[in-house]
Amino acid sequence: MSYAIIGFGAVGQALARAFARNNIEVSVASRRSPQELAPQAQSIGPTVVPKTLQEAIKADVIILSVLFQGHREVAKSLASWQGKTIIDAMNTNDPVEDLSGLPSSAFAAKAFPGAKFVKGFNHLLASTLATDPNVKGGHRVVFLSSDGEDATALVADLAKRLGFAPVNLGKIEEGGMLVQARGRVWGPLIFQDLFKQEP
Helix, strand or coil: CCEEEECCCHHHHHHHHHHHHCCCCEEEECCCCHHHHHHHHHHHCCCEEECCHHHHCCCCEEEECCCHHHHHHHHCCCCCCCCCEEEECCCCCCCHHHHCCCCHHHHHHCCCCCCEEEEECCCCCHHHHCCCCEECCEEEEEEEEECCHHHHHHHHHHHHHCCCEEEECCCCCCHHHHHCCECCECCCCCCCCCEEECC
């Protein structure tokens, strides 16, 4: 299984640190060239590999950490996203009316035909996401929601490998709304830094 992070701002770098801590290789790409990303990537760890966008999207699992307004530009990179699992780590303040009345993930998913879309890793501040999730005798919680159970299971497995405790909120239209911005109002679970204790 191969992984990529598209968008290398604060959230993208925080997620890259999680991969580096666990010695898991991940490609990183943004509007900047791989050469421009290299110094920051190297400072995070040797498993963080800068690539072009076209190279990075060859990965099986792609984490979207671009600004929400930029997701369509990424989507144009492939005519079909069949076989790809996309983790939507984006947030938006756009009113629901501007998103055709849909949750932001459902709206973004329309731009990626064929992809399996999972909302995840979006509810924590980048500064919190960047820290080791193994704390207080437990694991930091990440909330996941998707309309595909197999996609949720795949991302839950990745979350565990990265040291997090995944919590499945169900489908995007249902439990996933708890971590979606709605009409400039943040969902009730956004910014909640919760921990799951070991049994």
